[in-house]
Amino acid sequence: EAGVVQSPRYKIIEKKQPVAFWCNPISGHNTLYWYRQNLGQGPELLIRYENEEAVDDSQLPKDRFSAERLKGVDSTLKIQPAELGDSAVYLCASSYGTGPDTQYFGPGTRLTVL
Amino acid sequence: KQEVTQIPAALSVPEGENLVLNCSFTDSAIYNLQWFRQDPGKGLTSLLLIQSSQREQTSGRLNASLDKSSGRSTLYIAASQPGDSATYLCAVRKRWNDMRFGAGTRLTVKP
Numbered sequence: 001e002a003g004v005v006q007s008p009r010y011k012i013i014e015k016k017q018p019v020a021f022w023c024n025p026i027s028g029h030n031t032l033y034w035y036r037q038n039l040g041q042g043p044e045l046l047i048r049y050e051n052e053e054a055v056d057d058s059q060l061p062k063d064r065f066s067a068e069r070l071k072g073v074d075s076t077l078k079i080q081p082a083e084l085g086d087s088a089v090y091l092c093a094s095s096y097g098t099g100p101d102t103q104y105f106g107p108g109t110r111l112t113v114l
Numbered sequence: 115k116q117e118v119t120q121i122p123a124a125l126s127v128p129e130g131e132n133l134v135l136n137c138s139f140t141d142s143a144i145y146n147l148q149w150f151r152q153d154p155g156k157g158l159t160s161l162l163l164i165q166s167s168q169r170e171q172t173s174g175r176l177n178a179s180l181d182k183s184s185g186r187s188t189l190y191i192a193a194s195q196p197g198d199s200a201t202y203l204c205a206v207r208k209r210w211n212d213m214r215f216g217a218g219t220r221l222t223v224k225p
Contacts, residue, residue, distance in 0.1 A: 004157070042118070042203050042215025043158070056212075091157060100145060100207055105157030 004106035006092050012112045018080035021109045025094030034077050035091040050098045087113045116141045118206050120216035128224050135189040135219045137204035142182045145207040149178050149189050152201045194223045
C-alpha cells in the first residue's frame with residue numbers, strides 16, 4: 001500500500017514569492033492534516049480536514065496561508081507571499097477515521113525562504 | 115495550553131546499551147500518548163500508542179510507560195543498535211484530535 005505522498009520534497013524561494021505544496025493521502029483515509037515543523041521542534045498542526053471540510057484551521061495564518069482539499073482526496077497548501085519565518089518542513093498526514101486514529105505521515109516538503 | 119517537554123534533547127550511546135527517553139506534559143487530562151520516530155528527511159513513524167487507561171505498551175525492544183498523575187512518559191530501548199539512531203518524539207492527545215508534540219530527543223547509537 002502506498003503511503004502519504006508529498007511534492008515537492010524541497011523548495012527554495014525568495015521572500016514575497018508564492019509557493020504551493022501538494023499532498024496525496026493514503027487511499028480511503030478520510031482525515032488529512034497539514035503540520036509545520038520548525039528546525040529542532042515538534043510538528044504543529046496548521047489545518048485538519050475531515051473529507052472536504054476544514055474542521056480545525058485555528059492555527060493557520062489566514063492572512064498568507066490557504067489550503068484546499070478538493071473532492072476529499074488530494075490537498076494543496078499555499079503560502080502567498082512567503083516570509084523568511086516560513087522556512088520549515090511542511091508535513092502532511094492522514095488517518096482512516098475522523099476520530100483519534102493513528103496518523104500516517106508523508107516525508108514532508110522542506111521550504112527555504114531566502 | 116498543553117506543554118510537552120522531552121529530555122534530553124540529544125543522546126549518544128554505544129551500541130548494546132539500554133536507554134531511557136523522557137517526556138513530560140503539563141496537563142494530565144489526556145486522551146492518549148504516542149511515541150514517534152523521525153529519520154532525517156523522512157516523515158514520522160508511529161512506534162507505540164498508550165491510551166490514558168493504560169500504564170505501558172511494548173513492541174519488540176521498545177517499552178513505553180505512562181504516569182498520567184505525574185505527567186510523565188518514558189520510552190525504554192533495550193540493547194540499542196546503530197539502526198535505532200533517529201529523533202524520537204512524543205505526542206500527547208488531549209481532545210479527540212488535538213495532538214501536541216514535544217521537540218524530540220535526537221539519539222545516536224555508535225557502533
